Amino acid sequence: MRKIVVVDYPKDWGLAIEDIEVVEAQAYLTDAAYTDIRNARIFNLCRSYKYQSAGYYVSLLAEARGHKPIPSVTTMQDLKSPTIVRAITVEINDLIQKSLANIRSSNFTLSIYFGQNVAQKYEKLCKQLHDLFQAPLLRAQFVQKEEWVLQSISPIPVNEVPQSHWKYMVDFAKAYFARHRFSGARINRKIYDLAILVDPAEKEPPSDRKAIQYFLEAAEAQGFYAELITKEDYRRLPEFDALFIRETTSVNHHTYRFARKAHADGLAVIDDPVSILRCTNKVYLAELLTKAKVPIPKTMIIHKDNRKEVEEVLGLPCVLKKPDSSFSQGVVKAKCRESLKEELDKMLADSELIIGQEFSPTDFDWRIGVLDKQPLYACKYYMAKGHWQIYNWEGKKQDTAGDVETVPFEQVPFTVLHTALKAANLIGNGLYGVDLKEIDGKAYVIEVNDNPSIEAGCEDKVLKRELYATVIKSIKQRIDNHKNGRVNE
Incomplete structure (x- = not known):
């Protein structure tokens, strides 16, 4: 993967950094040699990003050529809008107030060079702003x-960096490009770059360490350079061609921000942000599945005005779910009127709407893994010992989860497989896990999960290493489709 710094004039960038090419903007825009490059990262250090300027066209044509420009045209547009700037930075307001608390003047200017500042005390704020607005x-x-407000954020023309700051900027640049640089041998050998987002501290991740290693090996075998990244690597997303999320997702969480940013930058993404939005909200799923006439247990969307009808509609015991529940957390069984009232009070204090379902006990739930609208694996997830759910987070450590039995598709009842595919295909063409109960020969969808579990020795028991290869093949196909102007459908 070639790394190219584009400047208006060679004198603007006199640094020699290993593996980094420096190219004049006019050459990049007009020389056919750059048009024909297949894989490149373009670091746009032109003096201006104004509409129809050379800097603007460098990023615009880089995107059209399938290169990865920093900044992207989208970022250029965001920087011009005070409304968008404030909307995007609202999530770091506490950090802004804390970082600037000791400043006595009413105005403050912060210069950010490759995500850093000459003053160490602003390091975290600089990193966060650079993460949100990807420009060098x-x-x-x-x-x-009444408090500190980010009035504007704009590019610094490279020729306007104060001379006294250049000695710092040289070090910042070297550190920055070192994180965006791969060895020469790897550049020649690998076709695409894949980021796999993980949380090393997560207690129950969707893939265990062994499965993650299998994904890395499958990617390597198919010509990828694959790297594990964490939430600290948000600003590195433009380095990659694809993002594969292997930590538990949520909308109000960095996993969603990663998916949204990657999707906006043209990366192939599993899980894509739309799938996260749809799957992580049980209210949306209930409405979607009901409208599509997909069989589900008797379900009720509960709010403060109809809470007294729950017992009559669902009976007791019944199951109550927070809209964003996952891995059996945020899901409770109300056994009697007293516990029903208590649980409703708790849940409705946090959310305007929650989900109620009739209690339908079974020995196991089916889980059908679906990828690209096709079945990937089939499992029976048995209930945790002495519990009514697959997971029992309050039980003994050895009894937290029930047994898993992975079965070939020919042993899956047709109604289970058919119903699972119908439900998953309503969401999209990503990677999903559909949970179903089989009762009296009929299949009922409990939920559709983005980011389903794939663990070594569990979901891969039938396909073995081919399961991991299949997922990587799908990611590669998505990249190719995007580069060729095709939509993944």
Whole structure:
């Protein structure tokens, strides 16, 4: 993967950094040699990103050529809008207030060079702003009103960096490009770059360490450079061609921000942000499945005005679910009127709507893994010992989860497989796990999960290593489709 710094004039960038090419903007825009490059990262350090300027066209044509520009045209547009700037930075407001608390003036300018500042105390704020606005050189203007407000954030023309700051910027640049650089041998050998997002501290991740290693090996075998990244690597997303999320997802969480950013930057993404939005909200799923006439247990969307009808509609015991519940957490069984009232009070205090379902006990739930609208694996997830759910988080450690039995598709009842595919295909063409109960020969969808479990020795028992290869093949196909202007359908 070639790394190219584009500048208006060679004198703007006199640094020699290993594996980094420096190219004039005019050459990049007009020389056919750059048009024909298949894989490249373009670091746009032109003096201006104004509409129809050379800097603007460098990023625009880089995107059209299938290169990865930093900044992207989308980022350029975001930087011009104070409304978007404030909307995007609302999530770091506490950090802004904390970082600027000791400043006595009513205005403050923060220069951000490759995600850093000459003053160490602003390191975290610089990193966060750079994560949100992917551009090499940025100037953030803050004003003190009732609190500190980010008034604007704009690119710094490379020729306007103060001479006294260049000695710092050289070190910042070297550190920055070192994180965006791969060895020469790897550049020649690998076709695409894959980021796999994990949380090393997560207690119950969707893939265990062995499965993650199998994914890495499958990617390597298919010509990828694959790397494990964490939430600290948000700003590195433009380095990659694809993002594969292997930590538990949620909308109000960095996993969603990673998916959204990657999707906006043109990366192939599993899980894509739309799938996360749809699957992580049980209210949406209930409405979607009901409208499509997919069989589900008797279900009720509960709010403060109809809570007194729950017992009559669902009976007791019944199951109550928070909209964003996952891995059996945020799911409770109300056994009697007293526990029903208590649980409703708790859940409705946090959410306007929650889900109620009739209690349908079974020895196991089916889980059908679906990828690209086709079945990938089939499992029976047995209930945890002495419990009514697959997971029992309050039980003894050895009894937290029930047994798993992976079975070939020919042993899966047709109604289970058919219903699972119908439900998953309503969501999209990503990687899903559909949970179903089989009762009296009929299949009922409990939920559709994005980011389903794939663990070594469990979901892979039938396909073995081919399961991991199949997922990587899908990611590769998505990249190829995007580069060739085709939509993944």
